[in-house]
Amino acid sequence: MSTEDNFKRQERKAYRMVIILFSLFFVFIAGSFLHSKIKTYFGGNQSHTNKAAGTTIESGIKNGIHMRTGLIAAQGFMTVVNNCTSCHSSKIIIQNRMNKESWNTTIKxxxxxxxxxxxxxxxxxxxxxxxxxxxxEDKGRRENLLDIYWYELEN
Ligand code: HEC
Known part of the structure; x- marks a missing residue:
């Protein structure tokens, strides 16, 4: 084999390496792009860019509300999320207003x-x-009316 043939073979090898590296790079970029798309799609409000608007990546809390369950994100809410939302929706909890005694009875x-x-x-x-x-006290209180249209009564 001539030195020239040998050189060409080396050259082709180098080309192949470059192509493989580019492909790997492309797959990596496409992968991270898809991953971030999928995360925004399924993660809803857990996007990184919303941090300023009151959202954190870890907790998914926005404006004081836990996005997944709709529960108020106050002290102890994760205990409620972990113990009370696996069998039924948090709506059943939010809809019921009770005193301590009745809550203990319901839990029992x-x-x-x-x-x-x-x-x-x-x-x-x-x-x-x-x-x-x-x-x-809040039970049954309707929300304030918005966009009220006042009209004159005609005789
Ligand atoms: C092991 C499953 C399970 C877990 C965990 C659970 N519940 Fe329930 N809960 C139920 C079932 C089943 C019902 C009846 C649902 C229905 O009627 O549709 C219910 C009903 C309720 C009701 C409605 C009661 C009524 O009188 O209508 C409330 C309020 C409630 N749960 C609160 C809670 C709270 C608070 C927790 C956390 C401490 C909790 N649940 C955890 C199974 C569970």
Missing amino acids: WMQETQSLWDLGKNQEIIVNYLTNNYPI
Whole structure:
């Protein structure tokens, strides 16, 4: 084999290396692009760019509301998320306004009939969270009317 042939072979090898490297690079870029698209699509408000608007990547909290469950992000809310939203939606919790005693009764009822586990110390955290953030007084109060259209009554 001539030196020239040998040189050409080396050259082709180098070309192939460059092409392979470019392909890998492209796959990597496409991969990260897709990944970020998929994350924004499924993660909803957990995008990195929304941080200034009150969203954090880790928690998905926006304007004081936990986006996934709609619960008020106050002290103890993660305990509620972890213990109270696996069997039913948080809506069933938010819709019910009770005092501490009734919450404890409801929890006991779920433990006796719906196989809710023993909550231990978390029960107090949960009941405090519920009575503080979803007090009875608010029950049934409708939202303020917006865009009221006033019209003159004609005789
Ligand atoms: C092991 C499953 C499970 C877990 C965990 C659970 N629940 Fe329930 N809960 C149920 C079931 C089942 C019902 C009845 C649902 C229905 O009627 O559609 C229910 C009903 C309720 C109701 C409505 C009660 C009523 O009188 O209508 C409230 C309020 C409630 N749960 C709050 C909670 C809270 C607060 C927690 C966390 C401590 C919690 N649940 C955790 C299973 C569970």
